[in-house]
Amino acid sequence: MDATTPDRAGYTQDFLALPVALPAPAVGSPVRELAYTHFTVLLDPVRRLAQSTGVNIDGELLLDLDRGDDWHLDDRIPENEQTGPDVYAGNDLDRGHLVRRRDPVWGDRATAARANVDTFAYTNAAPQAGEFNQSKELWLGLEDHVLAYAQANRNRISVFTAPVLALNDPLYRGVGIPQAFWKVVAWTTDASGADALRAAAFVLDQSPQLSDIDLNDASAQALIDGSPPPLGPYFSYQVPVDDVASLTGLDFGELIDADVMAPVLAGRADGSPRTGWVRLRTEEDITVEKAPA
Structure with a gap:
């Protein structure tokens, strides 16, 4: 990884009562580490x-x-390594914030203002379907829901999120358009008089809900028209952290054992993906209490 920029502290792994490392790709993977x-x-x-x-x-x-x-x-890295304004011009793609705009906006006013500006770096965005629905609204409010729960536990959380970068993501203007996004929220709680780490993982799916034939036809027409690839309505799920690790190839370390959904994995007879995924329709569907093993 590249060295972090000295004028910005970036993510801090000792922010919670217990250390949590930033989920990272395998050693040797090309990556630019950008601290904001x-x-x-x-x-x-x-x-x-x-x-x-x-x-x-x-x-x-x-x-x-x-x-x-x-x-x-971000002028610290070459423009051709970033998905910039050309990808979003003249279409209905949204520049979807990855780190939510308001999440790092805390501290003294000058620091908060700098964080606010930092979230508008194109490196902190990914193309998303422009249509907004209840599932995406729920996705955008996940931090608020967990933060409200964490108020009794120092009122601090750490959040990790990014697109799922799949090999078959359809290309548009030279950029693979993600079909899904992931988010993992971590916090600490007082369990039997000692600090305990907890984590909850989520997936936002924007893949088109079409048959293979219809999808091929729609994709071909998009290429002819020079339009973005077809994207579907948003669906949000709570999923095991281990599934996010499998989808992304990232190392989530201690967050896998801290998962509030961890017992789901033990019930899988065949290890099938999506087994145990919980479709989120309202906040009441979100689990933040760790079930007994």
């Missing part, structure tokens, strides 16, 4: 999108600042 204010992006320079991001959120110190909309390239 309270968060870090691990960028794949070939895919031009983040492999992983990590943000520290202090719920006690969050500030409500004006949003702004100053999307910008």
Whole structure:
């Protein structure tokens, strides 16, 4: 990995009561480590999108600042390693924040303002379907839900998120358009008088809900028209952390054992993917309490 930039601290693994490392790809994988204010992006320079991001959120110190909309390239790395404005021009693709805009916006006002601007780096974005639905709204509010739960536990959480960079992602203007995104939230709780790490993992699926024939036809027409590839309605799921590790090839370390859904894995007879995934329709579907093994 490249060295972090000295003027920004980036993600801190000792932010919680117990250390949590930023999920990272295998040693030797090409990656640009970009530190921002309270968060870090691990960028794949070939895919031009983040492999992983990590943000520290202090719920006690969050500030409500004006949003702004100053999307910008990061001048620390070459422009051709980033998915910039050309990919989003003249279509209905959204520049979807990976680290949510308000999550690192805490601390003194100057620090919070810098964090707010930092979240508008193109390295912290990925193409998403423009259509907004209830499932995406739920996805965007996951941090709030867990943060509310964590108020009794120092009101701090760390969140990791990125697109699933699959080999078969359809190309558009030279960039593979992700069909899914993942998010893992970590916090600590007091269990039997000692600090214990907890984690919950989620997947946002935007793959098109079409038959193979219809999908091929739609994809071919998109190529002819120069349009983005077909994307489907959003569906959100709570999933085992281990499944996110399998989808991404990232090392989630201690977060796998901290997973509140860990007992689900033991019930799999064949290790099938998506077995035990929970479709999220409302906040009541989200699990934050670790079930007994």
